[in-house]
Amino acid sequence: MSGEGEGKGAKGAAQRRKLGKVDIPTVTMAHGGGGKAMHDFIDDLFVDAFYNEPLAPLEDQARFSIDALARYGDRLAFTTDSYVVSPLEFPGGDIGKLAICGTVNDLAVGGATPLYLSCAVIVEEGVSVDLMRKVARSMAATAVEAGVEVVTGDTKVVERGACDKLFINTAGIGVIRAGVKLGVELAQPDDLVIVNGVLGDHGATILNARGDMKLDTEIFSDCAPLHGLIGALLEAAPNTRFIRDATRGGLATVLNEIARGSEVGIEIREGQIPIRAVVRGFCELLGLDPLYLANEGKIVCVVAKDEAEAALAALRAHPYGKDSVAIGHVTDERPGRVVMTTVLGGRRIVDTLVGEQLPRIC
Amino acid sequence: MCLGIPGQIVEITNTADKLAKVEVAGVKREINLVCIVDEDHSIESCVGDWVLVHVGFAMSRIDAAEAAATLELLHALGEVDEELDAMRGSGQT
Amino acid sequence: MKYVDEFRDPEKAQTLVEKIRALVDQIDACKSRPLYIMEVCGGHTHAIFRYGIESMLPEEIELVHGPGCPVCVLPMGRVDDCVAIAETPKVIFTTFGDAMRVPGSSKSLLEAKAGGADVRMVYSPLDSLSLARDNPDKEVVFFGLGFETTMPSTALTVLQAEAEGIENFSLFCNHITIIPAIKAILDAPGVQIDGFLGPGHVSMVIGNAPYDFVADQYDRPLVVTGFEPLDILHGIWMVLEQLASGEARIENQYSRVVPDEGNGPALEAIAKVFELREFFEWRGLGSIDHSGVKMREAYAKYDAERKFSVPDLVIADPKACQCGEVLKGVIKPYDCKLFGNDCTPETPMGALMVSSEGACAAYSRYGRVEKLVPLLGRGAGTGTGKAPQAEVEAP
CATH class of the missing domain: 3.90.650.10 (PurM-like C-terminal domain)
Known part of the structure; x- marks a missing residue:
């Protein structure tokens, strides 16, 4: 339905290229079709919200230096989670905030410093573009608080009825502090x-x-x-x-x-x-x-x-x-x-x- | 079965249909008062009353005096024990 | 929370437990066998497990978890009828949450929903009526179940539908009455019950007089009891007081909620809309005369049983199920051959495993720590790699 794993987060360090805009109020199948509509959609919603340095110009993958990671610890942690929640917005948060916090927390409970997240969305046609913008901004704001960057992603639009408005998957990479050893098998009497x-x-x-x-x-x-x-x-x-x-x-x-x-x-x-x-x-x-x-x-x-x-x-x-x-x-x-x-x-x-x-x- | 929970009537919402807002620990819900209003208890007079709420209906008006009497009885059971303990204690010394 | 927290006070609970212990010592019958006290209501069963009340009582007292969980005793055939109605085109089938999981012979309402039926959970039958108001092109059915506590709510909802002229609302009536069930248990051979905790919320509707036969004809004490843990301990103490003095009376522990005469407007609504059935089938107990109600002819157009053609099959309980014996207090849940093996909360075979208020499900889930851990914990912690949870269900 859409392009394969278009890397987001593009733009050179120096200046941001001019980003595309979506000018209709609802998501349509065209926004997942791989053409200009899709690129504008990704620009408008995600690139704008997630803008970050280290990760390159809309490649199919995010790239980062192993040495830079090694500063945080001695082991990688990697996790993924999908977020489906109804309603999409609720007091105290929305699906976007949830999608960042959930994956950040899954990394953190393993003793890792969360660093990079992916974001893949599956959108049902007919969802309001404003709602999508709101969710993307909420993800971006939460990512800032969590000290992580959303460095790659994917967008799919599906026909009405094929999903419930919006599903988000985020995967995350973190680095585990040296010396930390946490495990479900490690509890001891008197703890x-x-x-x-x-x-x-x-x-x-x-x-x-x-x-x-x-x-x-x-x-x-x-x-x-x-x-x-x-x-x-x-x-x-x-x-x-x-x-x-x-x-x-x-x-x-x-x-x-x-x-x-x-x-x-x-x-x-x-x-x-x-x-x-x-x-x-x-x-x-x-x-x-x-x-x-x-x-x-x-x-x-x-x-x-x-x-x-x-x-x-x-x-x-x-x-x-x-x-x-x-x-x-x-x-x-x-x-x-x-x-x-x-x-x-x-x-x-x-x-x-x-x-x-x-x-x-x- | 028959989950029922005490709540306080905070506002009459529809006099004709005898509907009111009841509050349980900060959670409010509209419920029906048909079963607890009669000549002695007009719908308007229900505000402030504590009722037993079951599936959207107030099924009984909670009797504060009876509740206090039950608690008093339970309290007295303990008191008697303490007195007995005290008496036993003093007997031993 | 007012009228809640005061009745969960641990110090008063301790006092009551000591009083109960002292009374048990005075009752001769306890010297040779346990005293069997039945809590009739599933709400009591739930509270007993939720607060670990059995773990506080002296060994001499055995609580027998009675038939008062309407979700449990609902026969499988009626669930099939629900599923059939729910799967009818243009129907919105509404129900209380805990009835969604009850298995029918082929599926539960949850599974029917997964298969595309429009099944919705509501808090009140009035919410179901609102759905009917908002969806005039749909037929909205409410799954009415429960004892006399719940009957007024559905009766009043039907009356409201009539008053408003709402025609696309109907009630699938599965209400049952508690008195014939208590009588059936008392009449069953081999039953050994020394006294009863009466169902507080049923009583706030029907009053205390209907229980008189328990004392007059069967010489057993019955104490109408509330649902907070102190209420339950207090009720047990009151039953024991009667047993110790050789009396059998109907008493009311729950006087803050239960007036002797019950609730007039509620009884009036019940009488207006419902009439007794000749008999009703109970899962685990079989057919009991006059133990259910149906809708009167005058309300036929609100009666889902008349509006829809349902399979209306009687499906026998699995032969090996011993729910009846558990309900009557003849055996404990864990004495049943199926308990934890073929019959688990995930794959319930018998009535009492179906709802969290059923005795077997409650035992399986909450347990009585000292009794159940040795039983369920077999193999746990042996490092076999098998998930010990499986051992809960399959000791």
């Missing part, structure tokens, strides 16, 4: 489990923004790039065992992954788990469990007991970690299991979710 703030905001925001439940409330996505926060954590607590962003499946899913991956038990206290009052209300009303709601700006960290204080201090000093708190610890009892002491004082297993969480109304 502490820390989260960097209130949970469930993003999942509740999206459910609410869809409007099916006709609720009226102000909940905002926590969508944020966490490379800086994670950098500060690793500096303060170099023996940190494991970090993962608690996206789909929420906190409960990550904890279960750790329990299984490290063959340890995890004990958490419900009373310690930070949840915003309004998110709690939302969950109570719909019969949802916030432990399974998605987050886009929250990480679960397993840190060594003797570094926990330093880790918490470092996290709390960062804007995205003000409400960081230890919610539990690792134990050698019941390997593979997550056990929670409830607010009431009872104990129960916290398992992974089967399928999608549906409102329990009846």
Whole structure:
């Protein structure tokens, strides 16, 4: 449907060539057709928004120097993720911000400094060009905050009904700091489990923004790039065992992954788990469990007991970690299991979710 | 089954259809008050009332006095224990 | 949250647990066997697992998770009927979220949706009526299920449709009534239940008098109980108090919400729109006389059962399923041969694995830590490379 992987980000270091413009209000099949319309579309939306130096004049690939990368560490990290979200815009973010943060965070939780991202979009014909511009600018602004550059990309336009408005894929490259060793198999008894703030905001925001439940409330996505926060954590607590962003499946899913991956038990206290009052209300009303709601700006960290204080201090000093708190610890009892002491004082297993969480109304 | 949650009526939105906004911890939703209005409780008088919300309907007006009585009873259960403990404690010394 | 947080207080919970422990010591029956207390309502079952209440109770008390989860006891044939309606051209089929996953004999509503049917999740039947208002060229069907708690909402929605003259709205009525189910359980052979926690939200509609037979004819205590964890502990304590003094009465723990007489306007709406069916099929329990309602002739044009031709097949529960025994408290979920092997939350065979409020699904998901971990954890942490999650479902 369109040209193969047209490298974006062009322009020589000295001056920007004159960029093409789109002058009709909606995306059509022509914008993916490989001709002038497509080049104007890419210029107008992406080249304009992502303009960056190091990566060359619309080649089919981005090129970078190995020596330059080596300054950041000793191993490469490489990841990819696709973003499909309905609605495309929601309180606290949009699909563009999500597409940058998600991939940046996937690199950062491995101990990497995120550097370069790709951006491939699949657009349904009929989507407003203004919305596309907005999404592209949101991606660009988030990339600036995250200290990454979008250096290559691709655009496809598909017929109406072939996709839901807009899908974005971003892949990312980062460099892992020398000496950092993080792994889902590294949790040890007595380690502490820390989260960097209130949970469930993003999942509740999206459910609410869809409007099916006709609720009226102000909940905002926590969508944020966490490379800086994670950098500060690793500096303060170099023996940190494991970090993962608690996206789909929420906190409960990550904890279960750790329990299984490290063959340890995890004990958490419900009373310690930070949840915003309004998110709690939302969950109570719909019969949802916030432990399974998605987050886009929250990480679960397993840190060594003797570094926990330093880790918490470092996290709390960062804007995205003000409400960081230890919610539990690792134990050698019941390997593979997550056990929670409830607010009431009872104990129960916290398992992974089967399928999608549906409102329990009846 | 039958998920029900306490919420407070904050605003009457449609007097004829007996609709009102109810708030649960900062989350608002329009609900139907047909089951809780009668001669003694006009629709206008419902603002501020706490109700039990189930699938978009207020199904019961929460009785503050009864709630307080239940909590008081539970509290008293603990008190008696503490007194007994105190008595046992003093008996031992 | 007012009327919520006060009823989750851990100190009061501890006091109640100690009181319960002290009472258990006074009840002679406990010396030779456990005391069986059935919570009738799925909402109670959910709260019991959600707060780990069983882990706090003395060993002598066995909670029996009763039939009050309408999603669980819905027979497969009715799900097939839903799917058939949903797949009819020009239909918008609306439902509560948790009914979407219930498997029919060939597919669930979620799968029907994936196949192109217009199935939508709503919070209230009134939202379904709004869809009908906004889509006059479509037929909007609401999947009405639930006990007496939910009946007023669908009855009032039908009355609203009539008042507004909306003709493209109909109700697929699968409402069931709790009293015949309690009676069926009490009449079942081999049942051993010492007392009941009565369903608080059903009671706020029907009042407390309908339970009198439990005390009068069956000599069992029943305490209408709320859904916060302190309510449940309090209800258990009240049942035990009766057992300890050899009494059997109907009591109301949930007086802040449940008036003795129930809710007049709600009962009126139910009586106007619905009438008893001769019998209704329950998954796990079989056919129970007068245990369901259908729409009265006067509301035939809002009755999806009359408006659509549905397969209306009776599909028997798999033979090996022991849901009935679990529902009656004769066995615990993990005593069933299928539990965790062929019957898992991902591939439920029996009623009780279907919804998160079903006893088996709740056991599978939340577990009772000390009892379940040895059972489910077999092989976990042995480094076989097999995902221990599989072991949850297949111990």
